Amino acid sequence: MRVCICATQVPFIRGGAEALVETLHHELLARGFVSTVVTIPFTWTPRMQILKSAMAWRLSSLGGPAGDPDLVIATRFPSYLIRHPNKVVWLVHQFRQIYDLLGTPYSDFDSSARDRRIVEQVRQMDCRAFSEARALHAISHNVADRASAYNGADADVLYPPPKLTGRFVAGEPGSYIFTAGRLDQLKRVDLLLEGLSRTRCDIECRIAGDGPQRAELEALAGTLGLSERVHFLGNVTDDELVALYRDCLAVYYAPYDEDFGYVTIEAFKSEKPVLTASDSGAVLEFVSDGVTGFVHAPDGKAFSTSIDRLAEDPQLAARLGAAGARAVAAIGWDSVIESLTSTAVKRASR
Numbered sequence: 001m002r003v004c005i006c007a008t009q010v011p012f013i014r015g016g017a018e019a020l021v022e023t024l025h026h027e028l029l030a031r032g033f034v035s036t037v038v039t040i041p042f043t044w045t046p047r048m049q050i051l052k053s054a055m056a057w058r059l060s061s062l063g064g065p066a067g068d069p070d071l072v073i074a075t076r077f078p079s080y081l082i083r084h085p086n087k088v089v090w091l092v093h094q095f096r097q098i099y100d101l102l103g104t105p106y107s108d109f110d111s112s113a114r115d116r117r118i119v120e121q122v123r124q125m126d127c128r129a130f131s132e133a134r135a136l137h138a139i140s141h142n143v144a145d146r147a148s149a150y151n152g153a154d155a156d157v158l159y160p161p162p163k164l165t166g167r168f169v170a171g172e173p174g175s176y177i178f179t180a181g182r183l184d185q186l187k188r189v190d191l192l193l194e195g196l197s198r199t200r201c202d203i204e205c206r207i208a209g210d211g212p213q214r215a216e217l218e219a220l221a222g223t224l225g226l227s228e229r230v231h232f233l234g235n236v237t238d239d240e241l242v243a244l245y246r247d248c249l250a251v252y253y254a255p256y257d258e259d260f261g262y263v264t265i266e267a268f269k270s271e272k273p274v275l276t277a278s279d280s281g282a283v284l285e286f287v288s289d290g291v292t293g294f295v296h297a298p299d300g301k302a303f304s305t306s307i308d309r310l311a312e313d314p315q316l317a318a319r320l321g322a323a324g325a326r327a328v329a330a331i332g333w334d335s336v337i338e339s340l341t342s343t344a345v346k347r348a349s350r
Contacts, residue, residue, distance in 0.1 A: 002034040003341065004062050004069035006079035008042040008053075015182050016262050017076055017092045020139070023163045024073070024090075024340075027333045033341070036069075038062065042078065044097065047118055054078040054125055073340055077122075080129045088340055089130065091138040091147060091155060093259045098122055099150050100257060106186055127151045134343045139260045140282035158339055159331045162262045162269065164238055170271035170321070171246035173314035176204040177307060178248035178272075180241065180263055181255075183211030190220060191277070192252045194300025197224040201311040204229045205252075208236045208244060245270035249317055250310050254298060257281040265331060268292065268324030273317050275306050292324035 005028075007021040021037055028035035040060070042053045058081045062069055074080035076092035098119040101107040109115045130136055130153040138144035138155040147153040162168075177196070181187055189207065196205055207217075207230065214232065221230040236244065245251070251267035254277035261283045267274050268286065274293035276283045289295040294309075296302035310317045 001071065001341065002067075002069045003028055003036075003071045003073060004084075005035065005037045006057070006072060006074040006082050007037055007039045008076050008079045009039040010042055013182075016260065019163050019262065020092060020160050021075060023160070024336075027337060028341075031337055040079070044095070047114060050078075050095070050118060051121060054081055054122070057081040058083065071341060071343070074129075074133075077126070080133070081125060083132075086343060087133050088135045088343055089133045089137065089155075090158060090340060091136065091143055093139075093143055094126055094146065094150075095122055100146055104256075106256065123150065127153070135339075137339065141285055142257070142282035143259050156339070158336050159265075160260065160262075160336065161331050161333050162266050164242060164266070165269070165332070167238070167242050168266060168269035169242065169246050170325070173310075173317045173321075174247040174249045176206050176248055177250055177252055177275075178206050178208070178244050179252040180208040180236075180244070180266075181253075183207075183209055183214045183217060185213060187211075187213075187255045188277070188298065189213070189217055189252075191254055191298060191300050191303060193217065193220050193224055193226060193230065195303030195307055196226055196229065198301055198304035199311070200308050202229060203249070203307060203311045204231065206231045206233055206244060206248070208233045208241060210234050241266075242270075245272060248272055249314065250275060250293070250307075250321075252276075252303070253283060254280050254296075254303075255283070256298075258283050265328050268321070268328045271318070271321035271325045273310065273320035273324060275303055286324070286327055288327075290320075292320055292327055 005021055025035050025037050040056050044050045057078050072084040072087045074089045077095045080089045097107040097109050102109055136155040137158045139160050141157050144155040144157055147155050250273045252275045253263040258281040264274050264283050264286050274287045276287045276295055277298040278295055287293045294306040
């Protein structure tokens with residue numbers, strides 16, 4: 001069976017959505033599918049570029065000299081606007097700036113007539129695209145709930161396993177807090193730094209990843225007197241990432257209203273507890289306060305309490321991490337691939 005994965009690429013930005021597409025492609029190939037990935041660039045400045053990118057997908061054809069794909073798996077906006085009689089949507093996220101982020105500091109859309117028109121047009125496009133899909137899946141209950149609330153769409157949840165599934169290993173509770181990911185405003189690494197500045201202990205912190213907020217975060221660490229305790233590692237190799245999870249005490253991951261969050265699953269696969277916030281979205285589908293980690297209000301002072309507690313009681317960290325591993329043990333690729341391809345298998349067998 002030939003499968004075409006449709007993906008959106010924001011130029012020069014790489015994150016969880018890109019990792020999901022690459023890993024899905026690899027897993028399909030490993031199971032004997034003929035898989036290819038089609039991407040079209042996406043940007044939202046100027047505003048009309050949003051609609052142009054959407055129309056580029058709507059007007060595209062996936063047929064060619066090799067024939068049509070048997071199945072199309074579309075991911076995030078606007079890739080799911082592609083037309084195909086056997087289209088399945090695995091919804092990574094919609095254009096959040098005009099949905100759940102609208103009216104927050106994380107969206108630059110306002111109440112102007114121009115912005116209102118684009119909001120309405122994009123929402124209509126999404127409703128149409130979801131209604132065309134033979135199956136609609138979402139990467140978390142958080143993403144599925146948004147599609148239901150804003151578009152009246154009913155999506156099943158398929159949690160995506162991390163790229164390095166099978167390579168994460170447990171280690172003894174270590175001597176540093178770890179976090180990984182893109183360094184931008186939504187990830188709220190500043191809360192971690194504020195928490196560290198208030199701890200009784202002098203535990204260190206290691207931060208893997210890069211992004212537009214790195215220089216600002218490095219400056220904040222200096223202002224807070226954390227230059228000797230906080231280490232910005234930049235992008236790390238897969239082997240280094242596995243080791244960083246293995247050897248840490250706990251993992252911080254408290255983004256704002258996260259779609260899914262590989263960091264949580266990677267931490268639990270490494271048997272490490274996760275510190276998160278009460279408004280961190282899909283992270284809360286896995287992190288239970290006092291069971292697999294700690295959930296706090298999104299302020300630095302609250303996080304300092306849990307950091308001190310874990311530093312003073314490493315065995316507590318070990319117990320919480322082990323519970324986290326049990327919570328995500330069922331997340332694997334076999335069931336995901338079966339769910340995504342079952343519609344095409346049934347169609348091909350007619």
